[in-house]
Amino acid sequence: MSQRNPRATAAIILDKVIYGGTSLSQLLSDNDDSIDPMVKDLCFGSLRWHERLSALLDLLLTKKLKAKDKDVECLLRVGLYQILYQSAPEYAAVNETVAAVKGLRKTWAIKFVNGVLRTFLRRKESMLHQIESIETAKYAFPEWMIVSIRDAWPEHWESILEQSNLRAPMTLRVNLSQQTREQCQAALAAEEIESRAHPFVESALMLEKPMSVFELPGFNEGFLSVQDAAAQIAASLMKCEKGMRVLDACAAPGGKTGHLLEMTEGLDLVAIDNVDTRLLRIGENLERLGLEAQITVGNASEPSDEWAKPGFDRILLDAPCSATGVIRRHPDIKVLRWKEDIEQLHEQQIGILNTMWGLLNDGGRLVYATCSILPAENEQIVAEFVKSHPEAKIVPIEAEWGLAQQYGRQVLTGIDDMDGFYYAVIEKS
Incomplete structure (x- = not known):
């Protein structure tokens, strides 16, 4: 899988999640170093903003693609995600997404993907304004979840949805049978790893930036673990x-x-x-x-x-x-x-x-x-x-x-x- 163009790989994985019902964790193991980090980012980001991307596709596509071509639709999701949420130049994102069509072995879709994404660039502001009136697109959540969360937490529901769309912090659990939290924090600081103590959980340290567990001092020795x-x-x-x-x-x-x-x-x-x-x-x-x-x-x-x-x-x-x-x-x-x-x-x-x-x-x-x-x-x-x-x-x-x-x-x-x-x-x- 890792040999394929990362955008094409992401599109294939997204197809299996969205239309195949397979969980992302089954398809994309966090501990599998053979998976391109870019593939992970494209998959997580496209799913995080799934409802917004779906609303845009509803405006961009005059008719739905056949089931066998949903991978092409998912490649469009990847392209839209890159244009909207990544820092790469817009036209570069379009060109790279179009180039990824070859990885799907569907050359007929090259002109199609190019046309759809360039149409979006031309109409971007008006389309984004248009979907803001769609609640599922505005909050990037399916309707039933919005209703359920709003009913359950009328004072907190918008904050819950907003927080759920953010990337979670990387939190460590200090093995307090081996060291104090202060000792662990000092060991991290010695490696220029910034952390802060959680105010209510005495074993928890939150990292300022996520990183590989294998770069954490004491991880292999069991001095700390990753846990929210x-x-x-x-x-x-x-x-x-x-x-x-x-x-x-x-x-x-x-x-x-x-x-x-x-x-x-x-x-x-x-x-x-x-x-x-x-x-x-x-x-x-x-x-x-x-x-x-x-x-x-x-x-x-x-x-x-x-x-x-x-x-x-x-x-x-x-x-x-x-x-x-x-x-x-x-x-x-x-x-x-x-x-x-x-x-x-x-x-x-x-x-x-x-x-x-x-x-x-x-x-x-x-x-x-x-x-x-x-x-x-x-x-x-x-x-x-x-x-x-x-x-x-x-x-x-x-x-x-x-x-x-x-x-x-x-x-x-x-x-x-x-x-x-x-x-x-x-x-x-």
């Missing part, structure tokens, strides 16, 4: 103690697993995920950190005898969700998620929560977490669960981060430089 500050909150809410039996359900890629083990020695920790290839990431992360856990394939909806023996003192349920809180890191969510998914996820989430509850010891603690900002996946789940389980006690989360809810606490995307996350702490009386 909101995700780092999970381990502290668990309140684990030495000797406890702990279950990390839906654990891949293992960031929270590693953090739990860093914070508390002597845990009997079981980490499960229902995709065996994802388990490899957990193992790799723990090996780098010098930590151990029982890692096994497991479906949190259907416990098996291999791992699901009742008697866990702590359970972390990072439930499958819409991931609407991490769109700034995964812009393909705007394309891949549909309104109908939320109801299905709600049923799945409440089902898993009920199942995990049966594995928890009396007096035990379960932390329910999602990277969603939609109440149907968060507070409504916990409210429904508590009503049907009188032995479930909600533990108030006293914190400076996020917004207190009747049940749990919600972080909204971008607030305090964090991803959108929800947490609820439930104890079994």
Whole structure:
């Protein structure tokens, strides 16, 4: 793939995401150094502004391209993205996009792509003014998401959409069992890497500029990891103690697993995920950190005898969700998620929560977490669960981060430089 023209490569990937329904992370691994960084930027940027680019294409194309030629349409998206959001001269962007048609092996499209993009250059200002009246184009979000977020957060919805369209900061988790945050910050500064401490998460450092993890001093030795500050909150809410039996359900890629083990020695920790290839990431992360856990394939909806023996003192349920809180890191969510998914996820989430509850010891603690900002996946789940389980006690989360809810606490995307996350702490009386 990396041998192809990067714009053509990006167009092919976008076609598979937009019209094939494949996630960008499956097609474009962040850790695959063979992928041209330019391809990554073109894919992320084109998906981040997908609705705006779609609105422009509706004005530019007199008729839709056939299914077999959607890669050409996606190449047009790449060209429009470069013209609008990159610093290269406009005509250079057009010429380079036209040259990339050869990479699609569709020579008939050379004149077509050239004509469409040059028409846009001539009518650019009027077209951009025209699409501003289209709400989906203005906010670069699908209509159902705009409505859902506006209904859920009437005072914050525009900020959420704006923050979700920005590039997320690169945040580090300092392994506090190996060094203090100040020591880590000093080691970074010695390599001229600027960072700042997160105000509410004691293990979090935010870098001023993103960089390769392999350039970070202490990364290979397990002194630090990459993890958003909101995700780092999970381990502290668990309140684990030495000797406890702990279950990390839906654990891949293992960031929270590693953090739990860093914070508390002597845990009997079981980490499960229902995709065996994802388990490899957990193992790799723990090996780098010098930590151990029982890692096994497991479906949190259907416990098996291999791992699901009742008697866990702590359970972390990072439930499958819409991931609407991490769109700034995964812009393909705007394309891949549909309104109908939320109801299905709600049923799945409440089902898993009920199942995990049966594995928890009396007096035990379960932390329910999602990277969603939609109440149907968060507070409504916990409210429904508590009503049907009188032995479930909600533990108030006293914190400076996020917004207190009747049940749990919600972080909204971008607030305090964090991803959108929800947490609820439930104890079994």
